[in-house]
Amino acid sequence: MQFRKRLFGLVVGAGLALNAGAAFAQKGETVKLAFIDPLSGLMASVGQNQVRSFQFFADKFNNDAMLNPAGVKFEVIAFDNKLSPTESLTALKAAIDQGVRYITQGDGSAVAAALIDAVGKHNDRNPGKEIVYLNHSAVDPDFTNSKCSYWHFRFDADTSMKMEAMTTFIKDLPDVKKVYLLNQNYSHGHQVAKFAKEILGRKRPDIQIVGEDLHQLAQVRDFSPYIAKIRASGADTIVTGNWGSDLTLLMKAANEGGYNGKFFTFYTGVSGTPTAIGKSFEGKIFQVSYNHYNMGGQMGEWQAEYKKKFNDDFYTGSVIHIFNALSQSIAKAKSTDPVKVAAALEGLRFKSFNGDVEMRRADHQLQQTLYMTTWQKASAEFPYSPENTGMTLAPVKTFEPYVSSTPTSCRMKRPSSRPA
Known part of the structure; x- marks a missing residue:
């Protein structure tokens, strides 16, 4: 429970800094997160494991105020991109049509490149309807170097x-x-x-x-x-x-x-x-x-629960980073508006399962x-x-x-x- 205790201390500190009411200004509001990764084909087992991971931790954060200082409700909407950039762009459009303002993807840097470009263009053309891309696993270093985007945040370590x-x-x-x-x-x-x-x-x-x-x-x-x-x-x-x-x-x-x-x-x-x-x-x-199977503590408890529930192994720890960062930045911004949340995400420091982490402001690459x-x-x-x-x-x-x-x-x- 050490991680939860550290996180609780951080949440209390955030509440004092923002004032007691502000941290929960959006309590109960639903935040939709579109998952765009392969759910069919040779890489389906990876995508299916990961969408279950997002759904598992959405439930954890939805039902635990210690984990979720924003008090919002996360809803994960899954799209099968078949590992295709073209299919991913179709999924992105469908997500936007459903009112989704946050997307996540990570299986395949070719897909990630297409999404970074598409999200940037969408946001330029549609002020007031911006999308934020939370990258869980696509690790091409160019995404936080020559191809960096204000709307893209990476929670894995790059290559x-x-x-x-x-x-x-x-x-x-x-x-x-x-x-x-x-x-x-x-x-x-x-x-x-x-x-x-x-x-x-x-x-x-x-x-x-x-x-x-x-x-x-x-x-x-x-x-x-x-x-x-x-x-x-x-x-x-x-x-x-x-x-x-x-x-x-x-x-x-x-x-x-x-x-x-x-x-x-x-x-x-x-x-x-x-x-x-x-x-x-x-x-x-x-x-x-950035994580492994024998970290123990709260991570060990979650891994054991995940395995019991799905007869599968939890390995994409960036899922936890994403819900942590999203909840804390929403609380900091006092809003679920992606423009305000993106600004709050920049430079955000928080405790996670692998210690102190920071979303580096210069390039939106998590340091961990x-x-x-x-x-x-x-x-x-x-x-x-x-x-x-x-x-x-x-x-x-x-x-x-x-x-x-x-x-x-x-x-x-x-x-x-x-x-x-």
Whole structure:
């Protein structure tokens, strides 16, 4: 309950700062949040898990004043975008037609790019009907650099931040000597490869990049040719930003193909992948993320409740960040108007499950603690077993926000009524 106690202290402080009535000025008002992600196709298991996560925590925040200082009621409306930018724009229009003023998406940076552009254009053309985009998982660094938008806020750590943490860990592993980069052929995969080469070259210039491949997103059903190629390269380590079915099928092929090197990943704990790994690769798979399965405390209680309710694992912790930030910024703004809430979100600092976090004003990138975890047998110390594999992702290194924070080139264009 430590997180809830910290949050309660923050809520009380906010109430004193705003005055007792102001924090609850919008109490009972419904705030609609459109979820636009894949609910069909190869990545459906990820999207379905995430929409359940949003609905689960909407209910938590709707029924707990300690969590929800604004006192509003959150309603999640799901749209299946089939992992398509075009379908996502259709979903965005449908959401707007239903009176939605807040949207969330995260599965696929190509989709995120289309939504950032569309939301910006909509807001320019429709003053008084603005939309705010709360990005839960799309991690292309450009979104908070060259393509940054006032209306976009990211609650995951971007690829450059995760790679800073990952390479800080790798640089102290002398047995990592030959690295193979295998990634999805779209902006996210390109950025993983780019930053891996750039940062490893700076921190460990002795490491050889012995191969690099990009493959189509959610199209490959058999990764055995890639595993054969990786084995032939002599790589002792694979760095991959793959997620969903693309990581699940990669791990299946690695198991069947006899590859016994290390994996450095972003999404090992995501639907389907733990089962594909099984009891293999103990101590050889690493994941960098802003949360993990063995955080304990309130997060552990929520994970256990989620698993009991859905027979599934909760892993998209940014859902909690989003409801936290949205409720607190609504309370701060004393309004659910997206223009006022966006202004309140800028620079917002709050307590969350991974400590003190801040929505950096310069680029709308959340600054937060990251963790390195490794795949090993579940134990009394680290008991949570994703997909009932008997294995877990146990923490081996914590990276405070300053370690992985990266500079931004964002030149934020703010509404004319806003100070620069």
